[in-house]
Amino acid sequence: MKKTCKKIISMIVSVYIVLMLFVTCSFYRAYAIPGSDPRIYVDIVYENGGTIRADVIVENMPNIRTGAFYLNVGAGWTILPNNHGNTKGLRIDSDDTINLGQYSIAENGTGRFLVFLNTDDNGYDYNGRLCYFHIERTSINNPMNSTLNCTFGDSGGLYGVNFVDITNQAVNPVMLSSYEYLIGDADGNGIIDARDATKILTATTNLTIYNVYSIRNSYTSIFPDAACAAAPDGNEDGVIDSSDATVVMQAYMAMSVGNTPSSKVGQIAIYEVFQ
Amino acid sequence: MKIKKFSIILAAIISLATLMPTNSFAAEISDELYQKYDFNSDGLINGDDIFLIIQRYSEIATGNTIISEQSIRENIDKNADIDSDNVINANDAAKLSDLIKEKNSMGDVNCDKIIDTRDASSVLTYYTRLSTEDYKEKELSIGIDYGVAALGDYDKNGIIDARDASAILVNYASNSVS
Incomplete structure (x- = not known):
C-alpha cells in the first residue's frame, strides 16, 4: 500500500512537471517574435502630382491589443491637414491599412501621438501600414532637420508583449547624392x-544670408571650391551668415593652441542632396 | 496495472486542476473599486470612461490639455491605474474594456x-x-x-x-x- 502511494505521488509530480513545461513552452510560442525584429518606422513616398506622403509602417509585430506611437517631425517638415480640414492630418485608407480599432490622436508641437485600442481580446495582427500623413517642406528645410522618426509609446505601451523592443528608425527622403566635407571648410x-x-565673411557682406538647402545646386557661384553647400555652415544651423565666420575663427584659434573646438568645426560630415 | 493507469489519470487531473485559473480579473475587482472607474461621474462605467483614460494618456504623453474638466483629470489620476503598474496608459484602458465586458x-x-x-x-x-x-x-x-x-x-x-x-x-x- 505504501509502495502504491509512493508511486501515485511520484506520478503526480512527474505529470505536473511535464504539464508545467508544456504550458511554459506554449506561452513562449505565443509571444515569440516571428522572423526578424519588430519595428515601426516612417516611409516617405513621392506621389504623382508632387505630394509627399509619410506612411507609418509596423513590421514583424505579434498580435497586440493596444499601444501608442509618437511621430516626431523635424523642423524641416510640416504635416498638412487632411481632406476634412483636420489639422492633426491623420489619414487612413480602409482598403489597405491595418484595423486600428478605436484610437485617439493628439498634437504635440509638430509631432503627433496616436493611441489605439482593440476591444478584441486576441488583438489584431499589426503588420503593414497603420496610417499616413501628407507632409511638405518648411521654409527652413535642410538635410539636418528633414527627419521623421516614429517610436512606440512609453513603457507598457504594448499590451501583453511589453518586452518587445521596438527599434527607432529615422527615415530621410530619397537621396540623390552625398558629399564628405569638413565642417567650416569654406575653401575646400x-x-x-x-x-x-574670410571666405564666409566676404560672401556674407551686407548681411547676406544663404540658406544651405536653397543653394545646394548653385553654391559654387558663392563658394567655388567648397565641397558642398553645407561646408561653410560652421554652426550647422542651416544658413550661412557672419556667425559661421565667428565659429570658424573660434575653432581655428582653439586648434592653434591644441584645444578642442567647442563647435563641430573641423569634423568630417556628410552632406546629402535629396530629391 | 490498473493501479498504474489509475495513478496516471489521477495525477493528470490533479495537475490540470492546479493549473486552471481560479479567478477572472473582474472577480478580483470589488464593486466598490469598480465604481471608482466612473471617471466622469455620470453614474455609468462605460466607453466614455475608457476614452477618458486614452485622452489622459495622450495628455500625459504630449503635455497638451485635452480633457476640459480638472475634476475628471484628478479622478483619472487617482483611480485609473487599473493594472497597478504606476502609470496610466492604454493598458489601463484595455483592462477597463475587459471589466466592462465582464460586468x-x-x-x-x-x-x-x-x-x-x-x-x-x-x-x-x-x-x-x-x-x-x-x-x-x-x-x-x-x-x-x-x-x-x-x-x-x-x-x-x-x-x-x-x-x-x-x-x-x-x-x-x-x-x-x-
Whole structure:
C-alpha cells in the first residue's frame, strides 16, 4: 500500500512537471517574435502630382491589443491637414491599412501621438501600414532637420508583449547624392583656418544670408571650391551668415593652441542632396 | 496495472486542476473599486470612461490639455491605474474594456443595465460611420465607440453591423410586450 502511494505521488509530480513545461513552452510560442525584429518606422513616398506622403509602417509585430506611437517631425517638415480640414492630418485608407480599432490622436508641437485600442481580446495582427500623413517642406528645410522618426509609446505601451523592443528608425527622403566635407571648410582645401572665415565673411557682406538647402545646386557661384553647400555652415544651423565666420575663427584659434573646438568645426560630415 | 493507469489519470487531473485559473480579473475587482472607474461621474462605467483614460494618456504623453474638466483629470489620476503598474496608459484602458465586458451584458453598449433602443441606435450609428469610407479621418473616436466595440456584437458573430442593431431592437420589442 505504501509502495502504491509512493508511486501515485511520484506520478503526480512527474505529470505536473511535464504539464508545467508544456504550458511554459506554449506561452513562449505565443509571444515569440516571428522572423526578424519588430519595428515601426516612417516611409516617405513621392506621389504623382508632387505630394509627399509619410506612411507609418509596423513590421514583424505579434498580435497586440493596444499601444501608442509618437511621430516626431523635424523642423524641416510640416504635416498638412487632411481632406476634412483636420489639422492633426491623420489619414487612413480602409482598403489597405491595418484595423486600428478605436484610437485617439493628439498634437504635440509638430509631432503627433496616436493611441489605439482593440476591444478584441486576441488583438489584431499589426503588420503593414497603420496610417499616413501628407507632409511638405518648411521654409527652413535642410538635410539636418528633414527627419521623421516614429517610436512606440512609453513603457507598457504594448499590451501583453511589453518586452518587445521596438527599434527607432529615422527615415530621410530619397537621396540623390552625398558629399564628405569638413565642417567650416569654406575653401575646400581640407584645412580649417582664417582663410575659411574670410571666405564666409566676404560672401556674407551686407548681411547676406544663404540658406544651405536653397543653394545646394548653385553654391559654387558663392563658394567655388567648397565641397558642398553645407561646408561653410560652421554652426550647422542651416544658413550661412557672419556667425559661421565667428565659429570658424573660434575653432581655428582653439586648434592653434591644441584645444578642442567647442563647435563641430573641423569634423568630417556628410552632406546629402535629396530629391 | 490498473493501479498504474489509475495513478496516471489521477495525477493528470490533479495537475490540470492546479493549473486552471481560479479567478477572472473582474472577480478580483470589488464593486466598490469598480465604481471608482466612473471617471466622469455620470453614474455609468462605460466607453466614455475608457476614452477618458486614452485622452489622459495622450495628455500625459504630449503635455497638451485635452480633457476640459480638472475634476475628471484628478479622478483619472487617482483611480485609473487599473493594472497597478504606476502609470496610466492604454493598458489601463484595455483592462477597463475587459471589466466592462465582464460586468455588462452583450448589447448593453451604454452600460446602463438596460438593452433598449438607445443601444440599438448607438450600434447602428457606429456601423454607419464605420461603413463610411472616410469616417475615421473626419473626427476621431468618441466614447460611445469604445462601448459599442466592446459590447455591440449582440449576435456574437464577430462583426458589429446593422444585424446587431436589429437584433437588439427585436429583443427590446419582445421584452416590452411580454
